[in-house]
Amino acid sequence: RQATVQRKEKDFEGMLEYHKEDEALLIRMLITEMKPQMVSATVPCLPAYILFMCIRHADYINDDQKVHSLLTSTINAIKKLLKKNSEDFEMTSFWLANTSRLLHCLKQYSGEETFMTQNSPKQNEHCLKNFDLAEYRQVLSDLGIQIYQQLIRIAENMMQPMIVSAMLESGSLTGVKPLGYRNRSSSVDCDSGGPSGYTLDALIKQLSQFHTQMSEHGLDPEISQQVVRQLFYSINAVSLNNLLLRKDVCSWSTGMQLRYNITQMEEWLRGRNLHLKHIMSTIEPLIQAAQLLQVKKKTIQDAEAICSMCNILSTQQIVKILNLYTPLNEFEERVTVSFIRDIQNLLQGRTENAQLLVDTKHTFPVLFPYTPSALSLETMHIPASLNLDFLGRV
Amino acid sequence: RLLPRPRVLLKAPTLAEMEEMNLFEDEDSP
Numbered sequence: 001r002q003a004t005v006q007r008k009e010k011d012f013e014g015m016l017e018y019h020k021e022d023e024a025l026l027i028r029m030l031i032t033e034m035k036p037q038m039v040s041a042t043v044p045c046l047p048a049y050i051l052f053m054c055i056r057h058a059d060y061i062n063d064d065q066k067v068h069s070l071l072t073s074t075i076n077a078i079k080k081l082l083k084k085n086s087e088d089f090e091m092t093s094f095w096l097a098n099t100s101r102l103l104h105c106l107k108q109y110s111g112e113e114t115f116m117t118q119n120s121p122k123q124n125e126h127c128l129k130n131f132d133l134a135e136y137r138q139v140l141s142d143l144g145i146q147i148y149q150q151l152i153r154i155a156e157n158m159m160q161p162m163i164v165s166a167m168l169e170s171g172s173l174t175g176v177k178p179l180g181y182r183n184r185s186s187s188v189d190c191d192s193g194g195p196s197g198y199t200l201d202a203l204i205k206q207l208s209q210f211h212t213q214m215s216e217h218g219l220d221p222e223i224s225q226q227v228v229r230q231l232f233y234s235i236n237a238v239s240l241n242n243l244l245l246r247k248d249v250c251s252w253s254t255g256m257q258l259r260y261n262i263t264q265m266e267e268w269l270r271g272r273n274l275h276l277k278h279i280m281s282t283i284e285p286l287i288q289a290a291q292l293l294q295v296k297k298k299t300i301q302d303a304e305a306i307c308s309m310c311n312i313l314s315t316q317q318i319v320k321i322l323n324l325y326t327p328l329n330e331f332e333e334r335v336t337v338s339f340i341r342d343i344q345n346l347l348q349g350r351t352e353n354a355q356l357l358v359d360t361k362h363t364f365p366v367l368f369p370y371t372p373s374a375l376s377l378e379t380m381h382i383p384a385s386l387n388l389d390f391l392g393r394v
Numbered sequence: 395r396l397l398p399r400p401r402v403l404l405k406a407p408t409l410a411e412m413e414e415m416n417l418f419e420d421e422d423s424p
Contacts, residue, residue, distance in 0.1 A: 064404055071406070072417070079418040111401060128401065135406035142409040 014126050014377025015057040016050060017392040020066060023073060026054065029387055031077040036094040036217060042383060044218020045101035049380055050388070052105040056377070057394055059128045071136050074102075075143060082150060089154045090213055096147040097219040100368055103140040106133050108372045118372050126377050141368065148366045151227060155210055156234050159203065166203035167239040167286075168249045171257040200261045204268050207231065211272055220371045225275055230364055232265070233282040237358040240286050244317060244356060250324035252332065255293025262287055285312050285358070292321055297335045303342040315347040316356050 018026055030047050039046045051074055058066035078095055085091035107115040111127040207228070214224040239258075243249055262283060269276050288310045295309070296302045310318050322335045322343065382388055412418070 064402070067404060068406075072412075075409075075412065076417050079412075083418065130399070130401060132401040132403040133406075135404065139406050139409050139412070146409070 012378045012393050014053060014380065015060055015394040016053040017057045017394045018054060018390060020069075022390050023070060025390065026070075026388070027073050027077045031074065031081060036090055038386065039383075040216065043375060043380070044216075045098050046380075046382075048098040048101035048105065049375070049377065050382060050391075051102055052109070053377055053380065054391070055106075055133075056109070056126065056128065059131050060394075062130045064131060067131055067133070071133070071139075075139060078143065078147075082147060086150065087154055087157070089151065089158065089210065092147060092151045092154055093210075093214050093219060094217045096144065096151055096223070097214070097217040099140060099144045099147055100220060100223060101218065101373070103137060103144060103368065104371055104373065106137050106140065107370055110134075110137075115370065115372070120374075120376070122376055122378070144368055145366055148223070148227075149363070152230050152363065155227065155231055159206060159231060159234065160238070162198040162203045162206060163235055163238040164242050165198040166200045167235065167258060167261055168242055168246075168254060170197070170199045171253075200264055203235075204264065207268065208272075211274075220369070222369050222371070223366070225279070226364065226366055228269075228274055229279045229282055232279050233362070233364070234360065235265075236283045236286045237360040237362070240289055240317075241357045241360065243286075243289055244320050244324075247324045247326055250293065250321055251326050251328050252293055253328055255290045258286065258290035259294065262290065285317075288313050289317075289321060292318065293325065297322065297325070297339055298333070300342055303339060303346055306343060307346045314352045314354070314356075315344065315350060316354070318343060318347070320356060 030050060034047060043049065051070070055067060055070060058070060078099060082092060082095060108119065108123065109127045110133065116124060116127070210231070211224060211228065214227065215221075243254075265283070266276070266280060269279055292306060292310055292313070295306060297306070306318065313321075319340055322340050325335050327334055382391070407415070
C-alpha cells in the first residue's frame, strides 16, 4: 500500500493572501466566470468561504482599503451577474446561497459575542481582528433580499403556465387523459378553454427540481423553505382565482381532483422534510374551495356545515363558487337561490377581506436566520481546477 | 493575555447608494 504524505495543515490559519492587483482576477474566477457545477463536488458555498478567507487576511494585515475594495467588488460582481442571469434559477439560487453564507461568515467571525455562542475555540481564534464590518453585513443582507426576490420571480414565471392545467384541468381521477408535458403557456387567461397540457406530475417535478438545486447549492433549509412556501402561495392564488372565474371548473369532479392533487403536494412536502403546517396553511383556501365543491348543498344544515368549514374563504368567494357550481349530470341539482341566501344570512357580520380575487403578487417577507457553520476554515481545500493558485495560504 | 483592541467600523455605502453611483452598470452593455 502506497504511503501518502499528508501535508501538515497545522500552520495554516485559514486565511488567503493575494496581491491587490489580483483582486480583479479573483473576482473573475470566483464570481463572474464561476459555474455552480465547478464547485459541486466541494463544500457547499465554497466561493463564499474563499472570499471570507481573503477578507480575513486583509483584516489581519490591517488594510482597510483592501477590505473595502474586495467587498465592494464582490457585491458589484454579484449584482452584475444576477442582472445577466435574470431568468436563470440555478445561478440565482447559487448566489443566494453564497451571499447568505458570506453574510453568516461575517457574523460568525465578527467577534461579537451574540454570534459566537456556537463557535469552536479554533473558530473564535479566527475572528476578525481589526475591522467591524456591520455596515457591510447590512449591504449583504439587502443584496440577499434582492436575490431572493429574483429567485421567486423566476420560479413563479416558470410555474405560471403549469398551475391551472396541473391543478384544475388535467386529471388522473376524472377520466381525463393527462396530456403530458407539452410546452404551452397560456393558463393565466381564464377563458382560454382547454388544458395547456401540464399534469400535476410536471408541476411536482418542477418543484422538485427547484428544491434539489437549492439544497445542492447549500442554501439554508430555512430559506428554501420560504421559497417553497411562497410558491405554494402562488399555486393557491392562481388556482383559486381561476376557480372563482370559470364555470367549467366549478364542479364536483374538479373538487375531487383538486383534493387529490393537494394530497399529492402534501406528500411531496413530507418526502422532502419540509415544514408541513407552515407551508400547507398557504394552500388552505384552495382546500376549502375543493371541499365546498364536494359537499352537499341543499339543506340549512348543509349551509351551516359549509359556513363552519369555509372559515378562510370570504362570503363573496363562497357565494361566487356556489353560483358558478355546475352539476355534472341530470342527477345532480343546481345550487338554489334560497340556499345561497341562507349562506349569506349565516355569514352576515363576519369581518373579512372584501376582495373576490386573491392577490397573486403578495410576497411574504423573507427572513435570513443566522446559521453558523461547523466547518473549520483551516481545513478548507481549494481545487486546482478553480485556477486560484495566485492565492497564498496563510 | 492581551485584551483584543476594539474593531474599527468600516463605513459602507448602502446598496441603494451603490445603485445611485451606477456601480452595477455593465460596461459591456451599449
